[in-house]
Amino acid sequence: MDSFSSSLPSSGPGANPDAVMEQIKAQLAQAYAQEFLETVGNKCFEKCVTKPGSSLSGSESSCISRCVDRYIEATGIVSRALFSSQR
Amino acid sequence: MDASALNNPRLKAMIEEERTKAMANELVAKLTFLCWDKCVTGSVGSSFSRSETSCLSNCAKRFSEVKMMTMQRFTGRS
Numbered sequence: 001m002d003s004f005s006s007s008l009p010s011s012g013p014g015a016n017p018d019a020v021m022e023q024i025k026a027q028l029a030q031a032y033a034q035e036f037l038e039t040v041g042n043k044c045f046e047k048c049v050t051k052p053g054s055s056l057s058g059s060e061s062s063c064i065s066r067c068v069d070r071y072i073e074a075t076g077i078v079s080r081a082l083f084s085s086q087r
Numbered sequence: 088m089d090a091s092a093l094n095n096p097r098l099k100a101m102i103e104e105e106r107t108k109a110m111a112n113e114l115v116a117k118l119t120f121l122c123w124d125k126c127v128t129g130s131v132g133s134s135f136s137r138s139e140t141s142c143l144s145n146c147a148k149r150f151s152e153v154k155m156m157t158m159q160r161f162t163g164r165s
Contacts, residue, residue, distance in 0.1 A: 017098035067131045081147035
């Protein structure tokens with residue numbers, strides 16, 4: 001995460017912690033979104049584009065739309081299973 | 088970033104909270120990645136079937152158990 005820390009605002013001892021935290025949170029959110037997009041793109045390419053043609057077919061395109069929705073839904077299911085169920 | 092800013096205990100606490108959240112997000116992302124392959128085997132529909140939904144949920148819970156088991160085994164208590 002070297003590039004991460006070097007892009008933080010240079011802040012002296014009087015720096016406002018809230019402003020620093022907002023920057024940190026924004027960068028974390030952006031990094032998370034980028035990684036999520038890459039993962040979903042890879043998974044849905046595997047699922048939907050089984051025989052690459054010279055362009056994406058209509059069924060491939062709608063498969064990808066559904067796949068993105070399903071992957072987001074799957075993320076929610078996994079998240080609830082891990083963090084909100086009580087045995 | 089000036090290291091002396093990290094002496095601020097409030098900032099430290101906020102950073103620690105974000106770290107915990109980031110680790111939780113990473114675990115969810117990793118498990119979704121693994122469980123997707125196990126549970127979404129056929130074609131992708133416009134909603135999940137009940138078996139796909141319970142598979143995903145079970146997958147996440149079983150993973151937690153496996154993690155616990157492997158740690159216990161590794162440290163000699165099984």
